[in-house]
Amino acid sequence: MSLRRKRIDFNVAFDEFKRDLVKMFDFTGTSSVSGMGMYQLVYDICNSVPKPFSERLYCAIADFLCEYATGVRQAILSQEEVVPVYAMYWKKYYIATSYLNAICEYLNGLIVKQRKGPGISEKRPFVGQSNYPRQDVQALANQIWREHVVMEIKHRKQNRLMYQVFETIRQDREGQQVNASVVQDTIFSLVSLNSKTDQPLELYIDEFETPYINQTKAYYKAESKIKLSNCTISQYIKSAIDRLAQEGARNSRYCHPTSHARVIQECETQYIAEHQKNIQSEFEKMIANEKADDCTMAYSLLTRIENGLVPLLITFEKHITTVGRDIILGLGASISKDPREYVEKLIELHAKYLLMCAKVFTNDAAFVAAVDKAFRTIVNDTATNVAARSPEVMARYTDTMLRKKQKTGLSESEIEDRLTRVIILFKYIDDKDLFQKFYSRFLAKRLIFDASLSAEAEANMISRLKSACGVEYTSKLQRMFTDMTISSDLNAGFKDWLQSNDLSNGLDFSILVLTAGSWPVNSTQPLEFQCPDELEKSITNFTDFYDKRHNGRKLTWFWHWCRADVRVNYLDKRYELSLSLYQFAVLAVFNAGDSYTVTEIREQTKLVELELIRVVKSLVEANLLTLPEPSATITLSTVLKLNMSFSNKRTKLKISGGLQADTPQETTATLKAVDEDRRLCIQASIVRIMKSRRALSHMQLVQEVIDQCKTRFSPSVPMIKKCIEQLLDKQYIERAENSLDRYVYVT
Amino acid sequence: MKVKVKRWHTVAIWQWDMEDSTDLCGICHGPFDSCCPDCRIPGDNCPLLWGKCTHCFHLHCINKWIETNDSEGTCPMDRQIFEAAT
Numbered sequence: 001m002s003l004r005r006k007r008i009d010f011n012v013a014f015d016e017f018k019r020d021l022v023k024m025f026d027f028t029g030t031s032s033v034s035g036m037g038m039y040q041l042v043y044d045i046c047n048s049v050p051k052p053f054s055e056r057l058y059c060a061i062a063d064f065l066c067e068y069a070t071g072v073r074q075a076i077l078s079q080e081e082v083v084p085v086y087a088m089y090w091k092k093y094y095i096a097t098s099y100l101n102a103i104c105e106y107l108n109g110l111i112v113k114q115r116k117g118p119g120i121s122e123k124r125p126f127v128g129q130s131n132y133p134r135q136d137v138q139a140l141a142n143q144i145w146r147e148h149v150v151m152e153i154k155h156r157k158q159n160r161l162m163y164q165v166f167e168t169i170r171q172d173r174e175g176q177q178v179n180a181s182v183v184q185d186t187i188f189s190l191v192s193l194n195s196k197t198d199q200p201l202e203l204y205i206d207e208f209e210t211p212y213i214n215q216t217k218a219y220y221k222a223e224s225k226i227k228l229s230n231c232t233i234s235q236y237i238k239s240a241i242d243r244l245a246q247e248g249a250r251n252s253r254y255c256h257p258t259s260h261a262r263v264i265q266e267c268e269t270q271y272i273a274e275h276q277k278n279i280q281s282e283f284e285k286m287i288a289n290e291k292a293d294d295c296t297m298a299y300s301l302l303t304r305i306e307n308g309l310v311p312l313l314i315t316f317e318k319h320i321t322t323v324g325r326d327i328i329l330g331l332g333a334s335i336s337k338d339p340r341e342y343v344e345k346l347i348e349l350h351a352k353y354l355l356m357c358a359k360v361f362t363n364d365a366a367f368v369a370a371v372d373k374a375f376r377t378i379v380n381d382t383a384t385n386v387a388a389r390s391p392e393v394m395a396r397y398t399d400t401m402l403r404k405k406q407k408t409g410l411s412e413s414e415i416e417d418r419l420t421r422v423i424i425l426f427k428y429i430d431d432k433d434l435f436q437k438f439y440s441r442f443l444a445k446r447l448i449f450d451a452s453l454s455a456e457a458e459a460n461m462i463s464r465l466k467s468a469c470g471v472e473y474t475s476k477l478q479r480m481f482t483d484m485t486i487s488s489d490l491n492a493g494f495k496d497w498l499q500s501n502d503l504s505n506g507l508d509f510s511i512l513v514l515t516a517g518s519w520p521v522n523s524t525q526p527l528e529f530q531c532p533d534e535l536e537k538s539i540t541n542f543t544d545f546y547d548k549r550h551n552g553r554k555l556t557w558f559w560h561w562c563r564a565d566v567r568v569n570y571l572d573k574r575y576e577l578s579l580s581l582y583q584f585a586v587l588a589v590f591n592a593g594d595s596y597t598v599t600e601i602r603e604q605t606k607l608v609e610l611e612l613i614r615v616v617k618s619l620v621e622a623n624l625l626t627l628p629e630p631s632a633t634i635t636l637s638t639v640l641k642l643n644m645s646f647s648n649k650r651t652k653l654k655i656s657g658g659l660q661a662d663t664p665q666e667t668t669a670t671l672k673a674v675d676e677d678r679r680l681c682i683q684a685s686i687v688r689i690m691k692s693r694r695a696l697s698h699m700q701l702v703q704e705v706i707d708q709c710k711t712r713f714s715p716s717v718p719m720i721k722k723c724i725e726q727l728l729d730k731q732y733i734e735r736a737e738n739s740l741d742r743y744v745y746v747t
Numbered sequence: 748m749k750v751k752v753k754r755w756h757t758v759a760i761w762q763w764d765m766e767d768s769t770d771l772c773g774i775c776h777g778p779f780d781s782c783c784p785d786c787r788i789p790g791d792n793c794p795l796l797w798g799k800c801t802h803c804f805h806l807h808c809i810n811k812w813i814e815t816n817d818s819e820g821t822c823p824m825d826r827q828i829f830e831a832a833t
Contacts, residue, residue, distance in 0.1 A: 516762040552764050555760070
C-alpha cells in the first residue's frame with residue numbers, strides 16, 4: 001500500500017472502482033476483485049492532488065447503489081412471489097455492502113469525522129451537493145435500500161412484499177408448508193436496515209410488528225370464537241394451549257426477541273382473557289368430577305393472565321368446604337361416640353387436596369392457601385353438625401390412640417403416624433385452648449389410671465403440640481409428667497421409710513401425689529368417704545412421711561380415683577379382683593356378714609347415695625352381689641347378698657366401675673373452666689396493652705386484644721367488653737375525660 | 748376375712764396448707780397453687796411466705812418486691828413494714 005498522494009483523474013479512477021463494484025454486487029467474477037486494490041483506490045481518490053475527491057466519491061457510490069437498488073426492485077416485482085426474491089437479493093446486498101463498507105473505511109473516516117468536527121454538521125450536514133447525511137457507507141447503503149426497495153414497494157405497489165409476508169405466516173398458522181426462512185430473512189432485514197440509526201427497531205416495528213400484532217389479534221379473535229361454539233371447554237383449553245405453544249415457536253422463527261412477549265400477550269388476551277369466564281365456570285365441574293388433566297390445563301392457561309386464577313381459587317375452596325361439610329353432616333351423632341371417622345376422613349380429604357395441589361396446580365402457594373382456608377372453615381364449623389366440636393373430638397381422638405389395650409388393632413408405628421397427621425388438622429382449630437383443656441383432662445386420666453400406651457408415645461405427642469403451638473402451650477401438660485416422676489421417687493422413699501421405722505404391714509401401697517395447680521381436677525373437695533380400717537394405717541403412715549419430707553403442704557385424698565387389688569377367699573376358686581376403692585369398701589362390708597341393706601352399707605362407707613348406688617350397681621352387674629329379684633331397682637332399702645356361687649373362667653378379673661368414662665357434667669365443667677381461663681387471658685392482655693399504650697379507643701383496644709389472643713382462641717367481642725368493664729370496676733383502667741369510648745391506664 | 752387387700756393404689760393432691768390455696772398471690776396474680784412467674788414447677792423450690800400482717804405471697808414475688816426501691820420494705824397490701832411470720 002502506498003500512502004503517497006497522486007494526481008488522479010476522478011472519472012478514470014471511479015470507472016475502475018465501479019467495474020469491481022459491479023462484480024461484487026452481481027457475485028460474478030469476484031475472484032478477480034482485489035479488496036486491497038479497491039482500498040488503495042479509495043485512498044488515492046481521497047488524497048488526490050491538488051484537490052481530494054472524497055465527497056465526490058461518496059456521492060458516486062451513492063448513485064451506484066441507487067441504480068443497483070432500483071434494478072433489484074424491478075427484478076423483485078417482476079415475480080409473482082416476491083418474498084423469496086427479496087430475501088435472495090437482500091442477502092447478496094447485505095454481504096456486498098458490508099464488504100464495500102470495509103473497503104471504504106478510509107472514506108468513512110473522512111466523511112464521518114467531518115460530521116463530528118466543530119460546527120460542521122450545522123453548516124454542512126449533508127455530503128457535497130447531495131442530501132445524504134454524514135454517515136458511513138453501510139448506513140448509506142441501508143438508507144438507499146430502505147427508500148428504493150422497501151418504501152417504494154410499500155407505497156407504489158400496495159405493500160406487496162409485507163402483504164405476502166403476512167399471508168405466508170397465515171398459511172403457517174393454518175398448518176400449511178411454507179418457506180419460513182425467506183420470510184424470516186425478509187423480516188430481519190427490517191431490523192438490519194435500521195441498525196445504524198438512532199431508532200434501530202423503528203422500521204421493524206412500523207412495517208412488521210404493529211401490523212402483525214393486529215393481525216394476530218384478529219386471527220385469534222375469530223378462531224377462539226369458532227372453537228368455543230364448536231368444542232367442549234376441555235377441547236377449547238387444549239387447543240388454546242397448543243396455539244400458545246405454536247405461537248411461541250413461531251415467535252422465535254419470525255420475530256425479534258423484543259416482540260415475543262407482546263405477541264404472546266395478544267394471543268392470551270384473545271384466547272384466554274376474552275373467554276376466561278367460560279373456562280372458570282366450567283372449572284367447578286372439572287373439580288367435582290376430578291378431571292385432573294382438564295384442571296391442570298385450565299390452571300396453566302389461566303395462570304398466564306392477570307387475576308385469571310382468582311375465580312378458580314374461590315371455586316376450589318368452596319368445593320373443598322362443601323365436600324368437608326358433607327362428610328361432617330354424614331357422620332351425624334356418631335362423632336360423639338367415636339371420633340375416629342371424623343378425624344381420619346378429614347385427614348384423608350386434606351391429603352387428597354394437598355396431593356391435588358402438588359399434581360395439578362404445581363404446588364401454587366395460592367392453591368395451598370385455598371386448601372388451608374377451606375379446612376379452617378370445615379374444622380371450625382359447628383353449625384353443620386353440633387357433634388362436630390373439633391377441639392373436643394380431636395382431643396378424644398388422640399386419647400383413643402394413646403390408650404393401651406385399644407380395640408383399633410393398630411401397630412405402634414401406625415398410631416404414631418396417625419398422631420402426626422392429626423396435628424395437620426389441629427393447626428386449623430381456632431379454639432386451641434379448648435383442645436388443650438380436653439387433652440389435659442384425657443392425659444390426666446391416662447396417667448392416673450395407668451392407661452397410657454407408652455411414655456414414649458405420650459412424650460412424642462407433647463413435642464408435636466409444642467412445635468405447633470410453642471412451649472407455653474404444653475408447659476402445664478408437662479408438669480403432670482413431672483408429678484409422675486416425683487411420685488415414683490416418693491413411693492420408693494416411702495417403702496424405705498416404712499422398713500427403717502418397722503412399720504411394714506405386708507400391704508403393697510403405692511401413691512400418686514398430684515400438684516393441685518398442675519392437674520385439671522375440677523373440685524378439690526372430693527366426695528365424703530370412710531376409708532376401710534385396714535387401709536387407714538397406710539394413709540396415716542404416708543401422711544406422717546410426707547409431712548416430714550415437705551413443709552407446709554396439705555394432702556387431700558382422691559378416693560374416687562384409688563384402686564385396690566384383692567384376693568377373694570369365700571368362693572371355690574381363689575379369684576383376684578381389681579376394684580375401685582369404692583367397690584372394695586362396699587365388698588369389705590360383707591366381711592362381717594352375708595346380707596346388708598344399702599342404708600347399712602352407707603352407714604359404714606359414708607358414701608353419698610348417688611355414688612353408692614352406682615357402685616352397688618356395678619358390683620351387681622359383675623355378679624358379685626345379688627339382688628332379691630333380678631333387675632329390681634336399687635334403693636336405700638334394697639337388701640343385697642354376697643353371691644356365694646360366683647364363677648368365672650378366669651381367676652384375675654378387673655371389675656369395671658364406669659369411672660373412666662367421661663360424664664356430660666365433666667364436659668360442661670371443662671367448658672366452664674375454659675371460659676374462665678379465657679376471661680383471665682383477655683384481662684391480662686388488656687392490662688398489658690394498656691400499660692404499654694397508655695390510652696386507646698375502644699375499637700383499637702378490642703382489635704389488639706383479638707390479635708394477641710388469636711393464637712389460642714378467637715375471643716368474642718361481648719366477652720372482651722365484659723372484661724373491660726371488670727377492669728374498669730377494679731380501676732386498672734378508667735374512661736378518658738370528655739370521651740366515652742376511650743380508656744386510659746391507671747398507674 | 749372374705750376379701751383381703753393385696754395391693755392398693757391411691758391418688759392424692761397436695762396444696763399449700765392454707766385456707767384457700769386457689770387464692771391469688773397479690774403480687775403476680777397467679778394462684779398460690781401455681782408457682783411464681785419465674786418458676787416452672789410448683790413445689791418446695793417456689794414456696795410461700797406469710798408476713799406478720801397475715802398476708803401471703805410467693806416467696807420469690809415478695810423478695811423481688813422488697814428488693815425494689817419503691818417498696819421501702821413494706822407489704823404491698825397494707826403498706827406496713829413487711830416481716831416474715833415465724
